[in-house]
Amino acid sequence: MITVLLVDDDAMVRTGLRMIIGGDEELEVVGEAGDGETGLTMIDELSPDVVLLDIRMPVLDGLGVLERLSELDDAPRVLVLTTFNTDDYVLRALRKQAQGFLLKDADPPEIVAAIKAVHRGDPALSPPAVTATVIAAATDNAKAVSTAKKQLAQQLTGREREVAVLMARGLTNAEIGSRLFLSLATVKANLSRIFTKLDVDNRVSAAMAIRDAGLLDGI
Structure with a gap:
């Protein structure tokens, strides 16, 4: 069983993700957090395999969470959640060793596949068109x-x-x-x-x- 922690300040996004993840017998949501600081506390308490991490959050944002996780020897794998207008944040997240990124409106099968890929140690990328946008932003x-x-x-x-x-x-x-x-x-x-x-x-x-x-x- 792959345990997953949801860290996103949007309760509706968390609810949707919980429903999608709960439909796969290999995945289990073990907790939710609405800000980065709470997310770090729950990571310490629950030791999830994979964290679905929003970037823009109150108290401590996703980049701050990644910075803190980089100090741990046994940090969970992180899949960053993003939208089209956060490319710069995504690039910074990837440079801070996030294992991948995913659009919040991705299809359920893609979300499930991305979580499993990250758990295996493989990078998880959004669809090619979005990937190209992010890559292009890094080439100035x-x-x-x-x-x-x-x-x-x-x-x-x-x-x-x-x-x-x-x-x-x-x-x-x-x-x-x-x-x-x-x-x-x-x-x-x-x-x-x-x-x-x-x-x-x-x-x-x-x-x-x-x-x-x-x-x-x-x-």
């Missing part, structure tokens, strides 16, 4: 773009570049394999090499580097 440094382009041109093979671009567009491993006629094992092997060459450890960081490199231009 021309010097970084130039450096990233040079590094990628030198390090990635042609096949790795194809896999990297599709991954950055939000495709799953299975979808990448289908598009490029590769086995799932081959896709995973390519992604492992890509992560190593880019010196990143998750899909979010890799996608940002790929966007910085300009490889998504014109796509």
